[in-house]
Amino acid sequence: MTFSKETLLKETLLKEKVGIVTGSAQGLGEAIAQLAAHEGSRLVLADIQAEAGESVAEAIRRTGGEAVFQRTDVTESEQVALLVDTAVERFGRLDWICNNAVGGAGQFGPLDQLDDRGWTTTVDVCLKGVFHGMKYAIPAMLAGGGGSVVNITTSGLFKGEAMLGAYVAAKGGVHALTMSGAAEYSGRGVRINSVAPGGMETPAIARYFEKFPEFKQKTIDQHAMRRLGRPAEVAEPVVWLASDRASFVTGSCIVCDGGTLVNSHLL
């Protein structure tokens, strides 16, 4: 097997590509946007936080990248449809989307104490939001000859997480939706995969530790690597999956969790 000189010398992973990142105003979404821009992608960034979202886009433009921000609530079907239209109108095509936005993960407690409102908020953002992203982005990608969807889940879905039932159930749904989407569209040129992070140093987990300081060390100790991840470390597999370098990968989940699934009670 040989690699062509062109492949080896390819300047950037996402050169000439156009992508959308949801939940990009902070945390992992911001890191994905920054790395994707660094790898040459033109970007439409989406979040419900307008000011913070706009400043992420502005920071990318300042360093020579191309990014626009559009305030978008992923739970609203029409807003996600408009987001995809913006990418196509502005940049002529859509090659990839990362469905990353999260909300309601703060619904913390045993199942018998979760209320219906909390359940609905969590499932709406984490699962319905991803459905909307796929529903509108996939036809745009098909129109351009193909593309890549990367959904963000959590490695917790493979083992369950006490006190986070609604959140992990929603993420389990995203995993299933990823597999179903891959079954439907891989033959037509759209690859669909997910990335499952472990605990990461983001504003979301900082808020959680502020509320429950006693869980900080316990959370770190859940990772075989005995540390939390940096958002940039999870952005790497996302950007790779979005790129043509992952051309034979579909229906797959990259677990990027510092070893929570292989952590041993003996060590």
Ligand SMILES: NC(=O)c1ccc[n+]([C@@H]2O[C@H](COP(=O)([O-])OP(=O)(O)OC[C@H]3O[C@@H](n4cnc5c(N)ncnc54)[C@H](O)[C@@H]3O)[C@@H](O)[C@H]2O)c1
């Ligand atoms: N932080 C962790 O430890 C961790 C662990 C496993 C998985 N994840 C996953 O990683 C992803 C990013 O998490 P994070 O830690 O960066 O979260 P975060 O809370 O720091 O950022 C989430 C972003 O989503 C935006 N958002 C919320 N509701 C929205 C909506 N309705 N429409 C559009 N945007 C909305 C928020 O404004 C925010 O900017 C999520 O999918 C999360 O489930 C995070």
